Amino acid sequence: MLKQEQNDLLSHSGPDTPMGRLFRSYWLPALLAEELPANDCPPVRVKLLSERLLAFRDSEGRLGLIDEFCAHRGVSLWFGRNEECGLRCPYHGWKFDVTGQCIEIPSEPEQSTFPSRVKLTSYPLVERGGVLWTYMGPPEQQPPLPEWEFATVPASHSFMSKRFQECNWLQALEGGIDSSHVSWLHRGDINTDPLFRGSRGNQYNLSDLRPVFEVVESAGGLYIGARRNTEDGRYYWRITQWVMPSFTMIPPRGNHSVHGHFWIPIDDENCWTWSFDYHPTRPLTEAEVAAMRGGRGIHAKVLSDGSFRPVANKDNDYLMDREAQRAGTTYSGVHGFAMQDQSLQESMGPIIDRTKETLVATDSGIIMCRQRLLRAAKALVDEGIVPPGVDLAHQRVRSAAVVLPKDQPYKDGAREALMAQPGVAPASV
């Protein structure tokens, strides 16, 4: 459980909140690159950290993320005309460039300098690894561009999707840290999903429903190790990475691609679930990409209206299938890993009341995660200390699945496996 004030602090990420300041220390995924596919394409509304913004790509390919509303009378610039290196408000013709600088006010005299003194709030927007990233913090503290491994491999090696999730970011993240739910909620899919099936690790997973957990502080966040016994007296370890504030990486299975998530607050009651898959040493196959696009693995099939809302959503009871639940083909009755998680996390309500929960020892990863976030936010606000996860070294990580001797710390035995190594296959079982 948390005290109410702790729960509020962790859940609220708007401007000038402690968690808001923490999130504004990082480059955050804002859009898929394909959402702004061409110069002068339609602008896209973006809400992040409770700020309403507008993204656009100008006539010369420059990317901008600016205040959604015109400085003049507050019209949404989503209605704007993206033309000749700027976005023009259709109401009175005010025009803004990708930095938010007003470059034209038609009602002003021709040589007026007034436009140069009008500027909308704007944030940098850069493309990397098929994702458009933004940094919403103080410009003088802008960190180097992110170096998550999925964003640095060739484009053919990776796949990224995003989906709209209707709950606070933290309860979604906590699902990513909670390794103990996998053998229950996802048990019906581990051996059948095309992006998971066929690995020896799956058998360890399904034959031991009470893994032993080991949570270890890492420089950027936590390692969450789940161990199971092997047939030869060693331990099978699955080691999840959590890097602040909201990056998780799930241990791989067999020669499947590795995958993970970011959970980014849209506002306090909604978040983006970003899901990536990549393989460091080979391109993804057509079948793999087709499965990912089709909502298999950790991805979800989303509506085609640009909302990125999953096809199975709360409005249709997540297409609950009681027959499949009874038959055990899906444990919860909801199909697919992604929506199995999302349906339960949304059922908690927009922001779960953590003063009432009853945590047990296997929730230690979640407890440590919350405490690390609380401490990092306090250190940032009180002392200006840069939080973990900003340092690029903290981002060059991998999850791993390994078999080790019983007395070996996995942080030691899997030291190299837990670091991103260009051209080296992930450690997997």
Add this chain to the structure above:
Amino acid sequence: MLSESARMSSAAEARFRLPAPATVARTITISALDPAADDVVARLAEGRWTRARFFPSSAVAARAPRVLDEIAGADLAVMVATAGADASAAAAIGAVCSDRRVHTATFVVRAAAVSDAVLSRTLGQVRPWSLMVVIANDDTYVEDMLRSFRT
């Protein structure tokens, strides 16, 4: 018309959740496994707790039946160890907890200077008897953990 899931997960419906948390009468014991861990446990014992009992390493090392019986009578046995110290007392607690089907969790406090090899020795002693292990550099996380359990 809204689906049941849409209606029931709204902020408006959250107002009708029962105001009281579930009743949890969980007893937790916190035992130091070595002299350095005694400082952590003694400091914790000064706090306000409703259902927690604290044991110094000397009490555990003596393996007094009364102490072990009390530890194994709890719902959760938390052990605190210092990386590099002798944690063999974990076996005494682990054995009685295993017999009585009591969950065990061990918190290993690791100073930054402690090597993996040294940590490995301690882990070798606590792992067979711990269903949950947390390794952290800062011993104040132990209190956070206990507060999170509504101890």
